[in-house]
Amino acid sequence: MIIFHESMQYKTLVELSHALQQRECSSVELTRYFLERIERYNTELNTFITITSESALAQATAADERLAKGTSHALTGIPIAHKDIFCTQGVKTSCGSKMLDNFIAPYNATVVEKCQAAGMVMLGKTNMDEFAMGSSNETSFYGSVKNPWDTGAVPGGSSGGSAAAVAARLTPVATGTDTGGSIRQPAALCGITGLKPTYGRVSRYGMIAFASSLDQGGPLGQSAEDVALMFNVMAGFDERDSTSLNHPPEDYTAHLNDSLKGLKIGLPKEYFGDSLDAQIGQTLEAALKELEQAGATLHEIHLPHTHLAVPVYYIIAPAECSSNLSRYDGVRFGYRCENPNDLMDLYQRSRSEGFGAEVKRRIMIGTYALSAGYYDAYYLKAQQIRRLIRDDFTAAFKQVDVIVGPTSPTPAFNLGDKIDDPIQMYLSDIYTISVNLAGLPGLSIPMGFVNQRPVGMQLIGNFLTEARLLNIAHQYQQRTDWHKQSPPDLV
């Protein structure tokens, strides 16, 4: 018996998994269903760079065999989309850049391997800001992604493609990466749930590096429960990543239904200043009331170095990226200019032609910050202040269990609004950036709408408290239905 109609897109991972396990539908059918939606909507939304229909169906067939044999995992047969920053063997991996437009990854990222081992079915690679640098998915070589809620608006970035794809129900779940907010901010702007784990919780092997001390891969989905299930697959130690945490992961679904009684929520004074859109402030207040009703208490806290987070980030991240992107030189792989005259010409033209403006901007800033005579004043100083930012959180977590605030200071802005004003663009990350600097886990969940565009609430926890964050989110989502809503035009 096949249950197959439009409502399939709204099914949660638990429901889909159940349907597959019970053989109510097959993975091949499910995969075809999502591939068909992608075909219908991708041209307009531009969420995918590569759609891997053939291999998806092959993977789905294999998944069906496992499901029949009973050797399956909870997520076997479930389709997934990977941000085009994860190396996928034999499949183009572009990182949203002309520089890697011709790059077919010869190996799989650990995250991809883990999803494959669980029997998930890859639908394709999602669009993203070039080399993960951006907050609007407008810097991609493959064109901007549109926000499914309002195609005149940005979806957020850099994981804009993944967030939009989940929001538009073109895939049940997706992977993203977050260096300064690139999972959480697009999740908020697209009305979905996104998790940036504790630094080191998810392997970075095969995840093309932007800023090594800040990057983390994580799941995006329709709900905290879905994200928890995905996170179970993604989390874990990897000996191929020296910064990977050698600490056993947990079952992140185990505590979803814990009570929130006695939960102490910290509200940083510094988050509620003038730059916060008033309506977002109000939406957040309503959300906080829900949490209070669930048994939590609210407390004002201080994170005094908050105002330094963006400047610190925009020294450290570009510095690390300027070094990480040196390997893109036209010599061994990737874009190479035509008819280079000599080595210098090869380097200069390959890189000038292969990289977009934002990437070049950050490479220049980063090179400057590390250069002789400036290292101490910029990079070293920024790292020292970073420690102070982390200490703010350490002190706060002595008083409260979780810190809550808005994910983004504004709802989704219009395409083209900020792309010519980098500083304005950078300020979109004002609430998310400190979390990466401190290495803490952060979760964004939908909490309402402002001007018909989704807005999100961010939960920040102490190291390795993802289960708790997912629990709080899940309890909130039991009481509210923001996460159940989807863009009206896409049916």
Add this chain to the structure above:
Amino acid sequence: MRWETVIGLEIHAQLATNSKIFSGASTAYGASPNTQACAVDLGLPGVLPVLNEAVVRMAAKFGLAIGASVASRSVFARKNYFYPDLPKGYQISQYELPIVQKGLVNIEVDGEEKTIRITRAHLEEDAGKSLHEDFQGLTGIDLNRAGTPLLEIVSEPDMRSGKEAVAYMKKLHSLVRYLEICDGNMQEGSFRCDANVSVRPKGQSELGTRTELKNLNSFRFVERAINFEIERQIDLLESGGEVVQETRLYDADNNQTRSMRSKEEANDYRYFPDPDLLPLVIEPGFLEQVKAQLPELPNDKKQRFMEQYGLSLYDASTLTSSRELADYFEQTVNESGSEAKLCANWIMGDLTAFLNKNNLEITDSPVTTSQLAGLLRRIMDQTISGKIAKQVFEALWSGEGEADSIIEKHGWKQVTDSGAIEQLIDEILVNNPKQLQQYRDGKEKLFGFFVGQVMKASKGQANPGQVNELLKKKL
């Protein structure tokens, strides 16, 4: 004007691990181009480095052997520059906090001992190779070598001559081979040396401008290059010029150094701690373990040889210059129960001469320690004379068998029968009446003539000592 030379050396020793410093690819020499470079070595998008523990062990061994402090916490840093044989566009090295700090090495030059201070030694990855010939206007890039572990050893500018520099380099070369952390093969590039050379008026404490000499891939080249450079700098300064701080390459064909690039234009490497690697923390327990596994070090062995075997400083130094040679010597002494000096002479003399002529190392010697021991025993028990022994040695080298069978086969036993010798002497004296008369008239030099004649007549087998004695009597 009297000038003083100031020299510091930077030595890169390839550590003899099986796999690379940050990946599992093989470090074996001589593979086809680009067959020993994995994704990590190629710097592909998304790859990450993972430190090889054996590398740390070897660096710690070195640190302990030179009496240095092995840092309990050291940090890997990125050295950023663009070159096609550097895949990531940066080299993972160590900058502010190296693994080994402040050690000492003793050298001997012209019988005098001197201490050279080592500032630091740090770990880093090697780059690939650029091959400028064979590709018609292009350069071939072989990345097999990319990621091979290097220990960069930096000395203080304590050396004052090319000779001292070479002595230091040889000492380190021997040490790393003793420790089995590097094979020291300079032709294959496992042991490389750059020299920093400057001159200053004698008595001045301020250092002169220095130049960096590269492409010094043999001990001989190091000495020559340094000597040339010293002369060049002195000539320049004495004619009113200035030394430019720059890198110069040694041109072995013309025995001169040539300017490569000015240090002023040199890269700003923009060092910063590598965020893909954790700080290297070494626990005391680990160091204790490494210490316990240290072999007898060259200096200690040299001392012991002098005391235990009564050898001179020169002999002890020569024999301990390589672990294999020292082991060969000791084994021969043990197996022959012979006088150490006799052993030493034969090893440093005939054996070394034959090895050199045939371009062989001691480990490839066709004459084994027991074979040499057999020969020495027959010298000691007077079965053969020293002269005959040389012929026996040659036969041993050619693989004719053991000393005893060779002596037997050729009938080379020494004639020690006084009667037989006297007979020979009598014959010689009868056949050479003129010289006999001249000798008796006072031409004492002719004694050697008679000795020679007797030895010739006996085909070298007469015991020289007895010949001398008996001749004296008869004359």
